[in-house]
Amino acid sequence: MMSTAYLQCIEERCGRIQDPKQDAFQCSSCGGLLEVKYHFPAFDSEALRKEWHQRRLSGEPEDRSGVWRFRELIPFTEPRARIVSLSEGSTPLVGTRRAGWWTGPVHLTVKHQGSNPTGSFKDLGMTACITRAACRGVRRVACASTGNTSASMAAYAARVGIQALLFVPRGQISAAKLAQALDFGALVVEVGDTFDQAFRLLRDLAPEMGLYLVNSVNPFRIEGQKTIVAELLEQRAWRPPDYIVVPGGNLGNVSAIGKGLRELLDLGFIQKAPRLVVVQAAGANPFYRAVSSSACELIPETKPVTQATAIRIGNPANWKKARRVLEWSKGFVESVTDEEIFEAKRVLAEDGVGCEPASAATVAGIRKLCRAGKIERHADVVAVLTGNQLKDTDAIMRRFQGMESERRLRVEPNLDALRHALRAAVRD
Ligand SMILES: *Cc1c(COP(=O)(O)O)cnc(C)c1O
Numbered sequence: 001m002m003s004t005a006y007l008q009c010i011e012e013r014c015g016r017i018q019d020p021k022q023d024a025f026q027c028s029s030c031g032g033l034l035e036v037k038y039h040f041p042a043f044d045s046e047a048l049r050k051e052w053h054q055r056r057l058s059g060e061p062e063d064r065s066g067v068w069r070f071r072e073l074i075p076f077t078e079p080r081a082r083i084v085s086l087s088e089g090s091t092p093l094v095g096t097r098r099a100g101w102w103t104g105p106v107h108l109t110v111k112h113q114g115s116n117p118t119g120s121f122k123d124l125g126m127t128a129c130i131t132r133a134a135c136r137g138v139r140r141v142a143c144a145s146t147g148n149t150s151a152s153m154a155a156y157a158a159r160v161g162i163q164a165l166l167f168v169p170r171g172q173i174s175a176a177k178l179a180q181a182l183d184f185g186a187l188v189v190e191v192g193d194t195f196d197q198a199f200r201l202l203r204d205l206a207p208e209m210g211l212y213l214v215n216s217v218n219p220f221r222i223e224g225q226k227t228i229v230a231e232l233l234e235q236r237a238w239r240p241p242d243y244i245v246v247p248g249g250n251l252g253n254v255s256a257i258g259k260g261l262r263e264l265l266d267l268g269f270i271q272k273a274p275r276l277v278v279v280q281a282a283g284a285n286p287f288y289r290a291v292s293s294s295a296c297e298l299i300p301e302t303k304p305v306t307q308a309t310a311i312r313i314g315n316p317a318n319w320k321k322a323r324r325v326l327e328w329s330k331g332f333v334e335s336v337t338d339e340e341i342f343e344a345k346r347v348l349a350e351d352g353v354g355c356e357p358a359s360a361a362t363v364a365g366i367r368k369l370c371r372a373g374k375i376e377r378h379a380d381v382v383a384v385l386t387g388n389q390l391k392d393t394d395a396i397m398r399r400f401q402g403m404e405s406e407r408r409l410r411v412e413p414n415l416d417a418l419r420h421a422l423r424a425a426v427r428d
């Protein structure tokens, strides 16, 4: 299939189609965000669903990938282009018991993106965007990151032999994420105190240094990330849930999910779209504040604070795309405290489901929205758990610090002491 992709500005008053040779991430006339658009052929949705399903049995890397298996939805590569894949996607959809009860009760299932190759949903976007970079002969890619984007960029860049530069706020990203980036050979530049500061500096520097930006303002990231909805719907026999809930940082993920749903609806794969819900951390919730007050502009949070580091972002670059998909899906935004996030994380763990703190914000948000009557009891809800439990073990260990915890015993190495200690602690 020939590529029919083009880039267009999302601003209603502009909508300018971009020069295809530029591959920019900002509109050349108004500076607005860009999105990838296609002239899709008329699909036979039934036949294509069968084909997608069949590909799961194939051994071809392109068919194994949960992104490229749905390649008809992202036809931006030329025929026979080299796909840069690590067999991303195909992540589990897991039911919950306690978490569903605790939140509503609702029928809560979690789509666990933490089982991607580098441990977060960022891999879905990165396979698309590094493939694009490789097609265009890019030599250096770069991102500013709260951690997961960098781990992912470093892995995919390594795979295709492109140099990766990473801008991170000093001392602000988890050790595991930094270790991943270093392990995959990225050049790490610690600069500034917040993600937003590092990102702004990178944006200013990128053109003169010839750096290809792979942050989620890169519209090809969104293309990879949107395939999660095709995979999710396939896992549910193409029955859309009532709600899909995601944590909101830079707001690329919700924008991608919204775009994916909208295209699947337009193409006749589904008849109704779920409502999208974004949950932000209370100390980093400028989007929540903008939407709740119906403001026309977003006022950035200059000092974002939350222990959910993956969503510690004060000036979300994709907020206009996010607002558009929320309006379209009649969704909403919620804001939750760190206490609520960690409580939700504990409840998920009781179901045997681990995730990083930012991901648990979804479940905390669902509970809050149920209590406010905005999500009805017994609704069919999917929470997207964006990152792996092992991405941030410090956050877990902080909970068990010191010896006061009844879950951590330190015992003298003799049987009497052990009997004594365990008698009190072991459950009947
Ligand atoms: C990147 C990330 C987010 C935030 O996603 P956005 O697209 O920036 O809104 C949430 N959780 C985790 C684990 C992430 O890595």
Ligand SMILES: [Zn+2]
Pocket: 009, 010, 011, 014, 015, 016, 027, 028, 029, 030, 031, 032
């Ligand atoms: Zn424009």
